[in-house]
Amino acid sequence: MNKTILILLVAFTSVTGLAQNSRVTHFNLEKKVAIQGYDPVAYFTQKKAVKGKKEIISTYEGVTYYFSTQANKMAFAKNPSSYEPQYGGWCAFAMGDYGEKVEINPETFKILDGKLYLFYNAYFNNTLKSWNKDETNLKKKADANWKKLTSQK
Template identity: 30%
Template structure:
């Protein structure tokens, strides 16, 4: 029996209208301001298959130096759903910072449940991420 095909990679919550990852929010701002902030098209960079926008040149430079630090973990997949064995895209407005990782959630309840036991859910999400196509480039 053939191994199942790997699920298609997620897209870092890319907005279908603009084409911007995180629906146009600056990934570095989550760590600096502790909230999503709109990026500007004059500060954009392509990483992986996505276009990212930033508030300023400094945030852009920080991302370019180490994109895996600032890009959402699990390529934007909801870690609570991943822990349960399925994928659903996270939303840029529903996030948590766990250590040095930006996590996006599909719903408030998923975020709440994840934060009740992050160590357990994070380990399970990591176990399922590759099989379900939720890895960063």
């Protein structure tokens, strides 16, 4: 009986570890940190991009975030999935338009239905403007593309 429980525990731990590792491989990370070190909670509470501090850190399912305040870190800890960026922190427009992982400018963002969307914005190409022109269609396609992309091994 104890041997069966041990085998199940090892199997569960292995599957959980693989799921986290797979999650990390799909996220837009720089040195294992999401959103280029910006505070995910500040987008919602301050309605702007705020750089996090290396001293105020939290890791959720293998993805590390920096926070500008201890209060933001605590808010994140209570419900991390509500603050994480959509599509692993990759450009929402690119995910919807052609299903690709494209870098973002963390200061170009939109909160939609309580979710954080990030966008590429460089070289006179602000993809948030393009997203806004066809948001409903692009969001639907981005959701489908992200699901397909993350289900691949």
